[in-house]
Amino acid sequence: MLDYDRQERGDVTIFSLKGNLDALTAPSLKKEIESLLASRKINVVFDLAGLELIDSSGVGAIVSLFKRVRTLQGDVKIARLQGQPAEIFKLLRLDKAFDIFDTIDRAVERFRS
Amino acid sequence: MSSSSAEGPHEAQAGAPERFSFQLPGRLEYRDAARAFLAHVCDHLSRAGRLPADAGHRVISAFVEAFNNAVIHAYEGRDQGPVQVELEVAPQHLTVRVIDEGQPFVPEDVPEPNLAALPEGGLGLFIIRNFMDQVRYERVHGRNVLTMVKAFDAPDGAAEA
Numbered sequence: 001m002l003d004y005d006r007q008e009r010g011d012v013t014i015f016s017l018k019g020n021l022d023a024l025t026a027p028s029l030k031k032e033i034e035s036l037l038a039s040r041k042i043n044v045v046f047d048l049a050g051l052e053l054i055d056s057s058g059v060g061a062i063v064s065l066f067k068r069v070r071t072l073q074g075d076v077k078i079a080r081l082q083g084q085p086a087e088i089f090k091l092l093r094l095d096k097a098f099d100i101f102d103t104i105d106r107a108v109e110r111f112r113s
Numbered sequence: 114m115s116s117s118s119a120e121g122p123h124e125a126q127a128g129a130p131e132r133f134s135f136q137l138p139g140r141l142e143y144r145d146a147a148r149a150f151l152a153h154v155c156d157h158l159s160r161a162g163r164l165p166a167d168a169g170h171r172v173i174s175a176f177v178e179a180f181n182n183a184v185i186h187a188y189e190g191r192d193q194g195p196v197q198v199e200l201e202v203a204p205q206h207l208t209v210r211v212i213d214e215g216q217p218f219v220p221e222d223v224p225e226p227n228l229a230a231l232p233e234g235g236l237g238l239f240i241i242r243n244f245m246d247q248v249r250y251e252r253v254h255g256r257n258v259l260t261m262v263k264a265f266d267a268p269d270g271a272a273e274a
Contacts, residue, residue, distance in 0.1 A: 020145070023184075023185060024141045024144075053177065055181060056178060056236035059236060060234050063232075064233050066231070084173060087170045091240065091243055091244065092228055092236065093229075
């Protein structure tokens, strides 16, 4: 089960994920990502405070978006990483690939700087 | 599949291992039922000071990947059979076993991912191997048996190995 809330703050899109981002739910997020890219939104913050679980399929969805927006000169930033997802990010060295912030505001601000 | 009360069996530090076993349909939507039970066990072990919370997250991550592999790969292109989940809480370790009746696989044939290239797939077995202290795959009577062990006194550095 994955719930997500999508907000726009200027040219930054904030996805707040709640629940599980996994093999079952990653396809729905990918659809959302397709609509995002179709509307040329390339600056994205994932707020992971409510994310209970991420598996390798969920990682694939985020990494796929990251690679695509990078080719368009955009970026993906991560806010409020915790719990099981933090363990996965550390193991897969995603904490080195992504900028990670304690708050959504700081992640959004980084796009301005 | 309900577990025990606060003074549950995983509180029993000494003595015979406690074992739990249940069988689920080999479909992803059933995985969370087993995960919730495993999370409950890990939570009790954490509160008893036997398994740090981050180690519990690693056990759950490995289990999720193992269940996914059974459903997505072992039963690929064939009828979805059952997935058997077995847990054993021993004084010094937690064992999680995932068993399916799908096609066999050879773990040695699964390449190590190149993390620097940010792969979008092929990470499941890597997560299992790095998050558990022992991992053993066997083909037994036409079934895939993946046994994963987390030692309670293992150094926290397994993931960084």
